Structure formats: C-alpha cells, structure tokens
Amino acid sequence: MxxxxxxxxxxxxxxxxxxxxxxxxxxxxxxxxxLNERLVNSLNLVLEEAISNIILYGYKDGEGHTIEIYFRKSxxxxxxxxxxxxxxxxxxxxxxxxxxxxxxxxxxxxxxVFLMKKLMDGVEYQWEGGRNILNLRKKID
Amino acid sequence: MxxxxxxxEEYAFVGVEGRVDTTNANELENSxxxxxxxxxxxxxLDCSGLDYISSSGLRVFLIVQKKITAAKxxxxxxxxxxxxxxxxxxxxxTSIFSIFPNKEAAMKP
Numbered sequence: 001m002x003x004x005x006x007x008x009x010x011x012x013x014x015x016x017x018x019x020x021x022x023x024x025x026x027x028x029x030x031x032x033x034x035l036n037e038r039l040v041n042s043l044n045l046v047l048e049e050a051i052s053n054i055i056l057y058g059y060k061d062g063e064g065h066t067i068e069i070y071f072r073k074s075x076x077x078x079x080x081x082x083x084x085x086x087x088x089x090x091x092x093x094x095x096x097x098x099x100x101x102x103x104x105x106x107x108x109x110x111x112x113v114f115l116m117k118k119l120m121d122g123v124e125y126q127w128e129g130g131r132n133i134l135n136l137r138k139k140i141d
Numbered sequence: 142m143x144x145x146x147x148x149x150e151e152y153a154f155v156g157v158e159g160r161v162d163t164t165n166a167n168e169l170e171n172s173x174x175x176x177x178x179x180x181x182x183x184x185x186l187d188c189s190g191l192d193y194i195s196s197s198g199l200r201v202f203l204i205v206q207k208k209i210t211a212a213k214x215x216x217x218x219x220x221x222x223x224x225x226x227x228x229x230x231x232x233x234x235t236s237i238f239s240i241f242p243n244k245e246a247a248m249k250p
Contacts, residue, residue, distance in 0.1 A: 019164055038224050041193050045228070048195045052163045099233025103206050111232050112196040118231045 006033065006073040014055045014065040014086075022047055022069070033073050035140070042119045043080065043138065049112035050082055050091070050134055058086025058132075073140075077121070080136040089132060090125040091116070143190075144172045152248070153181040158190030161198030170201040177205070182214025185247045189220030199232055206238060215239070219247040 010025050012018040023044055030040035051067060059065055070081040091113045097106075099114075117123050122137035142165045145156040153176045161169055176184060184205070202218075209216040219241040221229065229235045241247035 016164055019162060023160070023162075038227075041224050044193065045195050048162055052197075099231075100236075101233070103203070103210050103237040106203060106207075106233075106237065108200050108203050108207075109196070111199055115196060115228065115231060 008071050010069045010071070012051065012067050012069065014059055014067060014084075016052065016055055018055075019048055019052065022051065029071065035078075039078075039138070039140065043078070046116045046119055046136055047080070047082075049116050050136075053089070053091065053112065054082070054084045054086050054132070058084060058089065060087070076139060076141075078138045078140055080138075082132075082134045082136070084132050085130060086132060088127050090127075091134065092123055092125045142168065144169060146172060146176060148176075148179070148181070152183045152185055153179070154185050154187065154244070156187040156190065158192075160193040161191065161201070162193065162195045163197045166195075166197035166201050169198065170204065173201065173205045174208075177208055177212075182209060182212045184209065184214070185217045185219060185244065187220050187244055187247075188218055188222070188225060189243070191220075191222065191225055194225055194228060199228070199234065202234065202238070217241055217247040219244050 008029065010022065012022060026040055026044045026047070029035070030037070047069065054067055065085055068083040070083070072079045094113045096114050097110045116136070120136045121139045122135070124135045126133040126135070142161055143158040147154040155173065155176060157169060206216050217239045220243055221240060226235070229238070
C-alpha cells in the first residue's frame with residue numbers, strides 16, 4: 001500500500017471468497033486513511049455488489065481472471081475504479097426497483113446496483129480497451 | 142456471521158451477529174427456513190449484533206417476510222444499527238418490516 005499518495009490498488013481473482021479479502025483490505029484502508037466505520041461499510045457494500053456481479057455473471061469461460069480495484073483519496077472524495085475483462089456490462093443502465101411495493105409484490109433481488117447508486121455520489125461506466133471500467137465516487141468531509 | 146436460535150412456545154428468537162454477505166447469506170436463509178418449517182410463524186430477529194448487510198442478506202430478509210406474511214404470522218426485527226437502518230431505508234424495507242428498538246419491545250403482543 002502506497003502511504004504517500006493516498007492511492008492503492010487491490011487485485012482479486014474471480015472467486016466469491018475474494019470478497020472476504022476485499023472486506024479485510026477495506027478495514028485496513030479505513031484505519032490508514034482515517035475513514036469512519038459507516039463509510040468503510042458503505043464502500044464495502046458497493047464493492048461487494050459490483051464485484052459479485054462481475055464474478056457471477058461476467059465470465060463464461062470458466063477460467064481465472066484478475067479484477068483490479070483502484071482506490072484514490074483526495075481532500076474531499078474517494079474514487080474507486082473497478083476494471084475487469086469480463087463481458088461488457090453497464091450496471092448504470094439497470095432500471096431502479098420500485099421500493100414502494102408491498103411485501104407481497106416486491107420481487108426478491110435487484111437491489112445491488114440500486115444500493116450502489118444510492119450510497120455513492122457518482123457511478124460512471126466506460127468500456128475501454130476491452131475492459132469494463134466502473135468509477136465510483138464518494139464525497140468525504 | 143453467527144446465528145443463534147432459541148425456540149420458545151410461541152415465538153422463535155433468532156439472533157444474527159457479524160456480517161451477512163454474498164459468501165454466507167445462504168446459511169442465514171437455511172437457518173430461517175428451518176425455523177419456519179419447524180412450524181414457527183412468529184419470529185423475532187435480533188439484529189443488534191448485525192454489523193453489515195449486503196443485497197444478498199436483504200434478499201433473505203425479504204424471503205422470510207414473504208413466507209411469514211403468507212402464513213399470516215409475525216416477523217419482527219429489533220436492534221438495527223444506524224448503518225443497517227440506512228440500507229433498509231434506501232431499499233424501502235423500513236415500511237415492509239415491523240421494526241422494534243429492542244427485544245423487549247418486539248416481544249410485546
């Protein structure tokens with residue numbers, strides 16, 4: 001972890017057990033960058049939703065792949081960029097669920113991307129050089 | 142994640158602690174569905190030790206609520222931490238669950 005520039009990168013494989021490593025990495029990063037627990041949990045949730053989608057639906061070849069997660073902290077925001085070489089998928093185009101429905105009418109699932117959009121201050125997608133790039137921005141005080 | 146189950150005559154009390162995420166939400170789902178198939182339609186879920194939940198965990202909460210609602214039972218949650226309440230608010234879950242401040246309040250008829 002580069003302590004001088006407040007930027008770092010985590011590389012994970014396309015396996016669900018890597019989510020545990022992401023959580024522990026974020027805890028360490030939160031301590032190092034003095035982020036409060038609530039913010040660390042929000043970032044963890046957003047990463048879990050994004051990365052689990054990539055792992056579960058992004059690859060059809062059964063091969064191992066590396067997903068890169070870049071973190072950068074400036075004075076007033078945290079920027080996370082996720083880069084993967086899975087199938088092109090733009091999560092920002094996914095329709096929001098109707099969260100006003102009754103329990104009987106609520107479909108199970110479909111909350112992951114919605115939570116990501118609501119918890120972050122910016123979610124932007126690009127397809128570049130054969131890779132998905134998802135940029136997540138969160139303002140900090 | 143740690144799940145504790147205590148079965149009383151009328152109610153089943155379930156306590157969930159730690160993190161409910163993509164890697165373990167199915168364990169919570171199996172425990173909850175087992176309690177329902179044991180015949181309990183009144184369940185109190187103590188979330189005071191729940192630190193983190195992702196959409197995989199929310200999915201389990203909704204599945205249980207649907208089953209209990211269909212069985213005309215009661216599914217009550219208590220002790221939600223502020224970070225969890227935020228996730229519930231965003232998801233519209235605050236209005237479809239019965240939420241109590243603590244176990245004592247949840248046990249009142």
